[in-house]
Amino acid sequence: MRIDVFSIFPEYLAALDLSLIGKARQDGLLDVRVKDLREFTTDRHRTVDDTPYGGGAGMVMKPEPWAQALATALDPAPEGPARPTLIVPSPAGEVFTQKTAYELAGAGHLVFACGRYEGIDERVLEWAGEHFTVRPMSLGDYVLNGGEVAVLAMVEAIGRLVPGVVGNPESLVEESHSDGLLEYPVYTKPSQWRERPIPEVLLSGNHAKIARFRRDEQLRRTSERRPDLIAKLDPSTLDKADKAT
Numbered sequence: 689m690r691i692d693v694f695s696i697f698p699e700y701l702a703a704l705d706l707s708l709i710g711k712a713r714q715d716g717l718l719d720v721r722v723k724d725l726r727e728f729t730t731d732r733h734r735t736v737d738d739t740p741y742g743g744g745a746g747m748v749m750k751p752e753p754w755a756q757a758l759a760t761a762l763d764p765a766p767e768g769p770a771r772p773t774l775i776v777p778s779p780a781g782e783v784f785t786q787k788t789a790y791e792l793a794g795a796g797h798l799v800f801a802c803g804r805y806e807g808i809d810e811r812v813l814e815w816a817g818e819h820f821t822v823r824p825m826s827l828g829d830y831v832l833n834g835g836e837v838a839v840l841a842m843v844e845a846i847g848r849l850v851p852g853v854v855g856n857p858e859s860l861v862e863e864s865h866s867d868g869l870l871e872y873p874v875y876t877k878p879s880q881w882r883e884r885p886i887p888e889v890l891l892s893g894n895h896a897k898i899a900r901f902r903r904d905e906q907l908r909r910t911s912e913r914r915p916d917l918i919a920k921l922d923p924s925t926l927d928k929a930d931k932a933t
């Protein structure tokens with residue numbers, strides 16, 4: 689998978705050189721290219737923003753540098769990979785979930801445009817629609833100063849699902865949100881820690897009982913912390929809960 693990221697703070701994306709994603713890049717599983725949007729300006733001050741039409745506080749990102757930048761992410765070869773997906777982090781986007789991460793992990797080419805200020809001139813997204821599948825994407829209902837932090841989160845969530853990136857794919861199977869429920873609590877040695885024991889059943893060696901305990905904990909936690917997810921559950925998930933006896 690090829691990933692292009694454009695930002696006026698490319699150093700923000702240095703974290704993508706580390707750990708799992710960094711290793712995947714070395715292994716050639718992910719081809720991540722971070723570029724500075726200012727390289728695509730033409731004036732002496734390398735200007736990327738200007739005042740908003742219609743007035744209002746703040747600045748808007750100029751369209752031309754973005755069009756010049758994004759054009760470099762388009763493969764010249766017509767037979768290049770399928771139409772790239774352009775992800776634009778924004779409070780006004782669709783909400784990014786684990787489902788979105790799985791979907792995007794299958795894409796051949798992702799391009800991320802990190803907005804700053806009050807956002808990017810809307811005509812850039814219109815123009816981009818001719819060459820990319822354009823998806824404004826929100827991490828949640830809060831406002832960041834720019835898209836970089838959102839891109840770090842999305843690249844990690846997507847990258848770890850790309851086959852070969854995570855050593856043991858087993859660890860991807862049982863994790864929060866993979867079956868619509870939150871994950872069960874985990875424990876490790878010592879079994880008694882500061883007068884606090886672990887749930888006895890986990891020492892029983894009875895795998896059916898352990899599975900039951902874990903399923904019950906998933907359901908309990910989800911109903912306590914995320915009742916909104918309970919409403920969305922696939923009925924078969926609840927059946928599975930009963931089967932894990």
Ligand SMILES: O=C(OCc1ccccc1)c1cn[nH]c1
Pocket residue numbers: 777778779803804805806807808825826827828829830831832833834835836838
């Ligand atoms: O703030 C966000 O994106 C950065 C951004 C983009 C455009 C203008 C201002 C800020 C964001 C919030 N939830 N998900 C993303």
